[in-house]
Amino acid sequence: MSNRPEKDAPADDFLAALTSLCGQLLYPSESDEPCTGFVWPASAGSAGQKMVAGQHAPKSPMVGQTMEAFFQPLAQSDQAEQWEALRAFLLQRLRQPQVWRVGKRRISVYLIGQLADGRWAGVQTVSIET
Numbered sequence: 001m002s003n004r005p006e007k008d009a010p011a012d013d014f015l016a017a018l019t020s021l022c023g024q025l026l027y028p029s030e031s032d033e034p035c036t037g038f039v040w041p042a043s044a045g046s047a048g049q050k051m052v053a054g055q056h057a058p059k060s061p062m063v064g065q066t067m068e069a070f071f072q073p074l075a076q077s078d079q080a081e082q083w084e085a086l087r088a089f090l091l092q093r094l095r096q097p098q099v100w101r102v103g104k105r106r107i108s109v110y111l112i113g114q115l116a117d118g119r120w121a122g123v124q125t126v127s128i129e130t
Contacts, residue, residue, distance in 0.1 A: 014093060014121055015039050021086045022123065027109070028077055030128040035086075042118035051120045052100040052110045065099040067091070070111065086123065094122065105130050 018037035026032035040051060053062060067087065074083040090097055094113025102108045107129060112122035 014115055017089065018121075018123065021082070021089055023082070025079055025082050025086065027125040027127060028074075029126075030130060031126075033126040033128070035123045035125045037123055038121060039115070040120040042114075042120070048096065048098045048110075048112045048114075048120060049100060052102060052112060055110075056102050056108065060102050061104060063101045065101055067097055067099055067111070070099045070109075090122065097122070101127070 015037050022035040022037055025035050027035060043051065049062070049064070053060070056062075067090070071083060071087045074080065077083060090111055090113065094115065097111065097113035100110045100112065102110070105128065107127040109125050109127050110122060111124075112120055115121050
C-alpha cells in the first residue's frame with residue numbers, strides 16, 4: 001500500500017504514460033533534443049503562461065504557439081507516428097493545452113495544460129535556433 005494520497009494517482013498515471021510516449025522521441029532543431037514529461041502542483045488562479053514563466057528568469061522572452069503550429073512540421077519527421085501519438089494523448093488528457101516558447105537561441109518549449117485534478121502537466125523540450 002502506498003503512503004501517497006490517492007489524488008496523486010491520476011498525475012502519476014499521466015506521467016508514466018507520458019514518459020513512455022516520449023521514450024526516444026527527439027525534437028528536431030539544430031540539435032535534436034529529448035522530450036521530458038512533468039507534473040507541477042495546482043496553483044489557484046494561475047495560467048499556463050504564468051506557470052512556465054516561473055521556471056525562467058524574469059523578462060525572458062516568451063511567445064505562445066498553437067498546438068497545431070507546434071505539431072504540423074513534425075508530421076513530416078522520421079518520428080511522425082510517435083509525435084502524433086503524443087499530440088493525441090495531450091489533447092485527450094489536458095484541459096486548455098497550450099504551447100509556450102521561452103528564450104532566444106536556446107528556446108525552452110513547453111506543451112502544457114491542466115489535468116482533471118488542477119495540476120499543470122505536459123512536455124518540455126529545447127529548440128536550438130541560431
